[in-house]
Structures are given as C-alpha cells and as structure tokens.
Amino acid sequence: MVKLVLMHKADSIYEDEPDVVYDFPRAYLIAVREGVGDWIVYYEPVKAGPRGYFAVAKIDRVIPKPGAEGRFLAMIEPGSFLPFDREVPRLRLGRPMEAALREPDGTPKKGGALQLAVRRLPERDFAAIVNRGLPQDLKQIEATRYDPQRPEMDDPAATIERPVLERLARRPYRDIAFRRKVREAYGYRCAMSGLMLRNGGDRPEVQAAHIRPVEHRGSDSVRNGLALSGTLHWMFDRGLISVADDCETILVSHNKVPGEVVRRLLSPDTKLIRPRDARNAPHPDNLRWHRENVFGRAVSDGPTPGR
Secondary structure, three states, X not given: OOOEEEEOOOOOOXXXXXXXXXXXXXXXXXXXXXXXXXXXXXXXXXHHOOOEEEEEEEEEEEEEOOOOOOEEEEEEOOOOOEEEEEEEOOEEOOEEOOHHHEOOOOOEOOOHHHHOOEEEOOHHHHHHHHHHHOXXXXXXXXXXXXXXXXXOOOOHHHHOOOOHHHHHHOHHHHHHHHHHHHHHHOOOOOOOOOOOOEOOOOOEOOEEEEOOOHXXXXXXXXXXXXXXXXXXXXXXXXXXXXXXXXXXXXXXXXXXXXXXXXXXXXXXXXXXXXXXXXXXXXXXXXXXXXXXXXHHHHOOOOOEEOO
C-alpha cells in the first residue's frame, strides 16, 4: 500500500465524486492499485482554483468503469472522506509541500511531475499536509473560537498528541471537522428557516446535520450536510421534513406537523437556502436517500411540499 495525491477538478471530463469515487485513465492504474486500502489526499491544480490540498479519503477498491474503455474507478471507502478544516496551499515559504515537486534547493520543479493527476506521497509529506489541513487541536480551536479567554478545556485527553491516522479514524474528531465545515458553508444560517441565531456569547446556534447518516454509509462531505437549527435538525432526522427532488423545495409531513409549526419554523417560500459556494450544495443522491429511507417511512400519505 502507498499513500497518494489525487488531482481533482470540478469541471473535469472525469466524473469524480470525491467522497464516493475517483475516475481516472489506464495510465494511472498501477499507482492507484498500489493505494488500495491506504489514504489519499485530494489536490486542486492551479488552473482549476485556489484550494490546493483540500481533503483526505481512503481507497476501498478499483474497478473498470462500465461502458468506458480505458477508464477506471477508485471506489472511496465509506465514511473515510473528510474535508480539510483549512485548505493547504501548494507552497509553504516558497517550497512545495511534496518532496517530489521540489528541486534539491527547495524551489518548485517545473512541468513533469506537476502535471501528474496521481502522485505517490511519502508518509512524511502526508502527515505534514494533513496536520496543516486538520490540526491536532481542532477541538480546542472550536471551543475557544468565540471566547479566546476561555480556560483550558476540562478534558485532559484533548491535549494528548494523537498520530494522524488515529485522529482521522476518531468519530468525535471527525464530527467537529464536519460541523465546522458545514456551518461555515451556510454562513452559520439555518438552511430551512433562514435564521442566523446566536446566543449571548455570539456563538452560532445552528447545527450540522448529516443528510445520509454515517451509520448508513453517509460521508462527512459538506455535500452530505445541512446547517439546521436544533428543532429542524431533530425533525429532519426523524423524517418529519425533507427536500424534494428539485433539491430546493422543503417537504413536510403534514399529517404529523401542524401548519402553525411549519409557518413558524420554515422560510416563507419553503425553499432551501443554498450554501455560498455551489460546490457545497447538497448532493441529489444524498437528498434522495433521505426522502426514500427517512422521510418516506414517516409519511403515510405521500410527500407534500411545504406551504
């Protein structure tokens, strides 16, 4: 096994869904097969945007792409994808993060390796990139975000240095990372009510809901998340509300939710508020899963658009 960097461009001819599948040509088959069972880092090339390194995931298996001769799919291990809390720049102090992209004097190489969509990544480089994108002290960063003078956290274990791979596998750590990215994507505003509620300490009250739960093979991608108020999060998880196949109209179980509650809790037009970056919009497949497996079970007389 070997760790890899996988290049991803949102408008590419390759049909990637970073938390589900990576589409690639035969030229990279040997390298990707070497990465099966190990971690990869996603990278956005300069011409595609400013993000640099932006997420991690694990490759579960590689299969031929149906109906596409010479193309293959690297299937991502369910539950492994995690976006970086902060994108990692390609260069640090003028030096590439990857040793393979540096000249002996530390300056960036030109051409060649820079153009490779799949690159082998030494363990040391992997750890350096992940530690910058997903800091060890993320829990403390979140706890003191709105109160810099807050005393040390009560949990002594929070200060224990954990190896990168252990950290990536820990559910509590992943939940913090997911919550931070989803709430940020929606500007700390509830996607269904449009409200931006803050408590006395100016701390946002909006929560991050998984559309397809992790225990049902849902990912920690922002595209599998919605920023919701506590009440709407509770209703969403219990199938009392969902989102229609237009990925916009809020559905309500009217036989279970009184009209007065709908009028108080939802935006007047009962339309979902979109995240600021269209790339973070809920994925239609995740919304469909919720309608069919959560909302569908809660409604006996069929889904009805909210009004």
